[in-house]
Amino acid sequence: MSSLSARDLLVEASHGIGSRPGRLVLTILGTVLGIAAVVVTLGMAQTGAGQIAKQFDAVAATQAVAQPATTQTMGGDTRARTTLPWNSPDRVLRLNGIEAAALLADVDVAGARISAVPVVDPTAPQLAAPAVVAASSGLLDAVRGTLSTGRLFDAGHDARGDRVVVLGAGAAERLGVNRVDSQPSIFIGERAYTVIGILGDTARRRDLLDAVILPLGTARADFGLAAPGELQMRIDVGAGSLVSEQVPIALSPNTPENVEVSAPPTGGELARNVRGDINVVFLALGAVALIVGGLGIANVTLLSVMERVGEIGLRRALGATRAQVAAQFIVESVVVGLLGGLIGSALGVFVVVGVSAWQDWTPIVDLPLAFGSALLGGVIGLLAGAYPAIKAASLEPVTALRGGL
Amino acid sequence: MTPVIELRGLTREFPGTPPVVALHPTDLVVERGDYLSIVGPSGSGKSTLLNLLGLLDRPTGGEYLLDGEPSLGISETRRTQLRAGRIGFVFQAFHLLPHRTVLENVVLATIYAGIDRAERVPRAVAALERVHLGHRLSFRPPTLSGGERQRVAVARAVATSPRLLLADEPTGNLDSVTSGEVLDLFDELHADGLTLAVITHDEHVAARAHRQVRISDGVLEVVR
Numbered sequence A: 001m002s003s004l005s006a007r008d009l010l011v012e013a014s015h016g017i018g019s020r021p022g023r024l025v026l027t028i029l030g031t032v033l034g035i036a037a038v039v040v041t042l043g044m045a046q047t048g049a050g051q052i053a054k055q056f057d058a059v060a061a062t063q064a065v066a067q068p069a070t071t072q073t074m075g076g077d078t079r080a081r082t083t084l085p086w087n088s089p090d091r092v093l094r095l096n097g098i099e100a101a102a103l104l105a106d107v108d109v110a111g112a113r114i115s116a117v118p119v120v121d122p123t124a125p126q127l128a129a130p131a132v133v134a135a136s137s138g139l140l141d142a143v144r145g146t147l148s149t150g151r152l153f154d155a156g157h158d159a160r161g162d163r164v165v166v167l168g169a170g171a172a173e174r175l176g177v178n179r180v181d182s183q184p185s186i187f188i189g190e191r192a193y194t195v196i197g198i199l200g201d202t203a204r205r206r207d208l209l210d211a212v213i214l215p216l217g218t219a220r221a222d223f224g225l226a227a228p229g230e231l232q233m234r235i236d237v238g239a240g241s242l243v244s245e246q247v248p249i250a251l252s253p254n255t256p257e258n259v260e261v262s263a264p265p266t267g268g269e270l271a272r273n274v275r276g277d278i279n280v281v282f283l284a285l286g287a288v289a290l291i292v293g294g295l296g297i298a299n300v301t302l303l304s305v306m307e308r309v310g311e312i313g314l315r316r317a318l319g320a321t322r323a324q325v326a327a328q329f330i331v332e333s334v335v336v337g338l339l340g341g342l343i344g345s346a347l348g349v350f351v352v353v354g355v356s357a358w359q360d361w362t363p364i365v366d367l368p369l370a371f372g373s374a375l376l377g378g379v380i381g382l383l384a385g386a387y388p389a390i391k392a393a394s395l396e397p398v399t400a401l402r403g404g405l
Numbered sequence B: 001m002t003p004v005i006e007l008r009g010l011t012r013e014f015p016g017t018p019p020v021v022a023l024h025p026t027d028l029v030v031e032r033g034d035y036l037s038i039v040g041p042s043g044s045g046k047s048t049l050l051n052l053l054g055l056l057d058r059p060t061g062g063e064y065l066l067d068g069e070p071s072l073g074i075s076e077t078r079r080t081q082l083r084a085g086r087i088g089f090v091f092q093a094f095h096l097l098p099h100r101t102v103l104e105n106v107v108l109a110t111i112y113a114g115i116d117r118a119e120r121v122p123r124a125v126a127a128l129e130r131v132h133l134g135h136r137l138s139f140r141p142p143t144l145s146g147g148e149r150q151r152v153a154v155a156r157a158v159a160t161s162p163r164l165l166l167a168d169e170p171t172g173n174l175d176s177v178t179s180g181e182v183l184d185l186f187d188e189l190h191a192d193g194l195t196l197a198v199i200t201h202d203e204h205v206a207a208r209a210h211r212q213v214r215i216s217d218g219v220l221e222v223v224r
Ligand SMILES: Nc1ncnc2c1ncn2[C@@H]1O[C@H](COP(=O)(O)OP(=O)(O)OP(=O)(O)O)[C@@H](O)[C@H]1O
Pocket: B014, B015, B020, B021, B022, B040, B041, B042, B043, B044, B045, B046, B047, B048, B049
């Protein structure tokens, strides 16, 4: 028995791999793309699911809105069937599962100019006026807003109808207000309002960022606001069905059917469902990518073994056993597969991170996914290489030699 | 002394419609130290015979004793072992690995012959010096002339000290000068006691051998 040590085997295999770099690149490309596709699809699935779960958990699963139900009049207009009481927040905060609540209403300023200067400059370009929204003092908690500077008006401002406003960040920029310590004013029509805060960000009602927000009491006094528009509520996870049931009764005890509440059906369950759906879709895509990549690898490996049938014949003629020849070619395709797997996996992770950075998402790629995919390249190399290698090695040497060299 | 090769009714038939009898039942004895040339027209069965002698192919009938040992019906491992240890091949088309150096090509044979790691390179270098290619060790085959390539192939065949050297048209791709180089080499190897069987179309090549057989249509006759 001629003794071919593991070292000899590896040396022969490494020559087989390294002797033609150009070929190696082509051979590896299939694996790289296949594995990268798998990592990208599964990585994007994880990232996307994480993203959705985050939004669900943070906002959607814990947010509810109550509004008056509407009916169609004969003339085709929609008309609210009831009005929400002004003390709605106090009423719902007594219920279980509601953590914060605030009333909001769009204010009709009858085309009044909104500007930072009292005197109208006729040459200044007429910009679209920011929306004016009235809100109760619990606004920040209810919509998960944060102020970039200053403070929000309180119940006192509201009760007295003080002329104070908070500007959404976008509105503040348009009006040229960036600090509030000097108590700047803006003008709605002829009336001056003191800016006491700037809303930096909010999770719900993002339109507030482009609005001028004033207390409900002020809107009632200055603009004749007739009724609140909607009640924004922050609720406990899983409290959705309870809230849908109890809020209409609390707001309109005699005609609860006139109040519509949109709340997440059952919080976390929905998020899980969505995550599950996404995973199924992306797993299917990943499987397709894997099959396509695997077939590509199998194809290229098959070809590269077939191409070297003559070399196999020569080695057999020189006294290599079938096992030695098969082992060498299997080692070669496993190493090439692993190499492709590693590069592909790295590339895939890179793409996931890149896309996430661009989309402002949190990239999620399991370590087992990254390393598993690299290994998978080796496994595919093994599966794809074993068959042709064993087949070619078991040819009668003369037949293999005729394969040419 | 046992002959190196002893054929008893050795036959090779290729299946087909009708089947091709490439080698009719053949008896032949080649003694140790013989230098045998095999001539015959194209397609007559010369390569078929040589492949059988080299255990590269399996006969469909008859018996083949290599060094007095039956070579048929033995395990594939044993066949491979005999091929590695007893027989050296020189092919018409050289069959050198193009991406490996001259030295590596020769060392390859010593690896499969189970020669100790420490001895492999010295033996390969000695074989290459013997074919006067000691100055070409790190060249790659594609950069060599045809005659040089065939000498590398001869070095590879003899580096493992086989008992039997089989050559299938070793000068078929060479001009008369380079053929001469290879034939001189064969003479030297023969003088050292190696047994040679050489296929050729060329009368000059055949004339250098001490024994000659002719094959026509798969039938072998001894010329001298
Ligand atoms: N694998 C095969 N299957 C079928 N027929 C074959 C096979 N190998 C060889 N033959 C046939 O056997 C016959 C002898 O072939 P062989 O290669 O031995 O000829 P040769 O004497 O070496 O010819 P040349 O001088 O041209 O090399 C030919 O008719 C050939 O067609």
